[in-house]
Amino acid sequence: MNAVIPHASAAPAPGAGDGTLHATGPWRVAAADPALEEVADTVRALLAPHLPGRLLPAGSTGPATHALVLALDDEPPAAPRTTVGVAPDGGAHPADEAYRLRVTADGIECLARTAEGVFRAATSAVQLIATAGARGELPCQDVTDAPRYAWRGLMVDPARSFLTPDELRRIIDLAALYKLNVLHLHLTDNEGWRIELPGFPRLTEPVAGGRARAFYTAAAFRSLQEYAARRFVTVVPEIDLPGHCGTLREAVPGLAEAPAPAGLRERFPFIPPLDLTDGATRAAVSGLLAEVCELTAGPFVHIGADEAFGATAENFAASVHELRTIVRESGKSPVAWQESSRAGVEPRDIVQHWVDVPMMDLPDTEEELAARPELVTAGHTLSFIKALKGFFAPTDHDVARVVDGGGRVLLSPQSHLYLDRPYEAGFAPPEQTDAAGSLGFGNYRPRSIEHAASWDPGVYAIPDECVAGVEAIVFAEQFKGFDDVIFLLLPRLASVAEAAWCGRAPEWTEYRERLARHGQVWNQRGLTHFATTEVPWAE
Incomplete structure (x- = not known):
């Protein structure tokens, strides 16, 4: 073997x-x-x-x-x-x-x-x-x-937890070692804007009090892409709009707010998404996206389009249409999260599937909620969970919309490929028990490494011609820094890479024996992994 x-x-x-x-x-x-x-x-x-x-x-x-x-x-x-x-x-x-x-x-x-x-x-x-x-x-x-899927990616989130260029290079090396060929960078969100755009200097100027913002200069971003290309990895930058725009609003005052559904403002706080039907707002976004496209060596720019909480369906669809058009006019191909399918889908569109309501694994009764300590600790009530399910209800039909429109689905299901999920603490060695349970997004049910390795991309009833590929995701809402990212990635990234390359889930008993040898690989590279007791790690 x-x-x-x-x-x-x-x-x-x-x-x-x-x-x-x-x-x-x-x-x-x-x-x-x-x-x-x-x-x-x-x-x-x-x-x-x-x-x-x-x-x-x-x-x-x-x-x-x-x-x-x-x-x-x-x-x-x-x-x-x-x-x-x-x-x-x-x-x-x-x-x-x-x-x-x-x-x-x-x-x-x-x-x-x-x-x-x-x-x-x-x-x-x-x-x-x-x-x-x-x-x-x-x-x-x-x-x-030979590979099954052509697009085999990993998304990291420097918008919320900045990663230095050298740290990203180490992640690129890790991805390349496991035959991944896309690094998707979530560069903007409410918490931060991480790429220098010469035409919009306020996005990366020091914050109040003179404290410098962490960001990638244009030169550093170009250098990073060159480094990745030598490892046959394509960098895909994401500018997440029309929602997730808090940092952009602070730097560029006066951007038009999307019209909100009736009664929403009185029920929930939110940062208003952008209204790209407004001429001045479209002009500003067009200018910044044009600069991002000019800095991007690869063919793709991700426009986000997820969780635009606070926009009407009609305005959201119009804004997504404008974002796609701007990127195409700038010579790149847009990629977007699955919510973008509600703006219509054309054969050239790539749409990233990440969630549906069953996948969210949310309780329906007070008894079920009481059995989910991670949700109780997060302060979730049954009424809030009901509202959350209502907001995400359209996701149950997004994949069908993409397939019916002849688009391509990029598979990133939250259930298995969101690696910002806490580990199941019962499999943690004593010295890692605290980190296993505390790192990751608190709303997710902790899962084992065997569960992560059980994901099979072949179970989706999606024709081959409508599949773009596979991508693992690590958002950074509830952790900080490179070491935390790596701890959440390893060992789970290995099974995602196997599913993406082989087109199927590994057989667990055989796979765990191979995985046991890779602790040595990560140690040699100075990378700390979760040493789950499910695996007989080699000395």
Whole structure:
């Protein structure tokens, strides 16, 4: 068995018998084709934390016990899957990421038709080396692999909890290691605006008292995208409108308020969403989105469009239409949360499915509420929960709207792919009990790692042509900082990556044995994970 995640089918290497690669000793990374020199540099950087003192520098002529060789090969790998979904790099068809990996007694060879495929093979090789254990023994084997979904993403939330560019680079490396290829950045919300726009300096000016705001300069954002691109990861920025606009309202006074449903203001407090049917408001938003699009190297810009609490249905639909139009006029393709489907859906639209009422797992009676301490602690009453269900009732039909309109669904169901969920404390080692229960969004029922790994994207009755892909989500309402993000991601991100690449949920008993070896990988990278007692972690 190899410990590669996502799962990669392996067979004995022809002619190798029971041969073994002893992975101890020095290694070198070599590009067999000049076109792969940059890929080799990237693989070398990704491998470095796992071979301290044993990875030879580029161009080294010294002796090496083993070689990790990257090569282009026109012979098509025996790809076990058909890729479906939207190409995150904007290509008309999904990238060719199929690869072959050969482990021999002398080293590892990564073969594919494309540089991207070679890089995916190399991430499997990095995992094999990192999980080889103290004896460093790997069975000789041939691996052939290819993805099921073209869009395999992770969203993080620097709007609420800022992540430095270097921290985002570490997250990009982690995503790439598990063959994810999209980093979705939730850059704006009521709590913060995190990207510099030269035409709107007040968005990132110091706050009252002179305290500096944390944000990404235009130069830093471009550099981050370049770093991601070398790892075949596309960065998708999100500017969340017409709701979630508190910071924007503070910086740009006078933006028109959306007309609210009758009687709402008297019942619930809310920050008014924007009214993009107002000419001045549309002009301002058009200007800022044009700057975001100009800064974005990839083809997609996310416009948000979720939870526009305080806007009438008619005004919300009109505002979403304007947001889509502005992004398209700026040369990019809009992505939006599922509520945007109520503004109509066209075949080119990508709509991100995150919730329906059953998925919210909310109680119906006082007895059921009493059995949910996380909701009681949050101060929820049955009347509030009833109102919440009413607000989210239209979500039950959003996916059908997307499919009927010929759009593409990006799967991010809250039930399993929202990784800002507390862990089930009963599976926490003693030293992590407090963190397991306190980190994450308090409204969510704590769940086990087995529950997270049980998600199967194939259960949705969505035609292949209407699927964009899969994306994990980590919002940051109730935690702060990089270490908290990583604790919530690991180990759950690994099973999301497996479902996105393989197109199915892993078999738990077999998967937990592979997962047990990855604690070593994260430790070597300086990443703290939730050491659930469900998994027999390798020393």
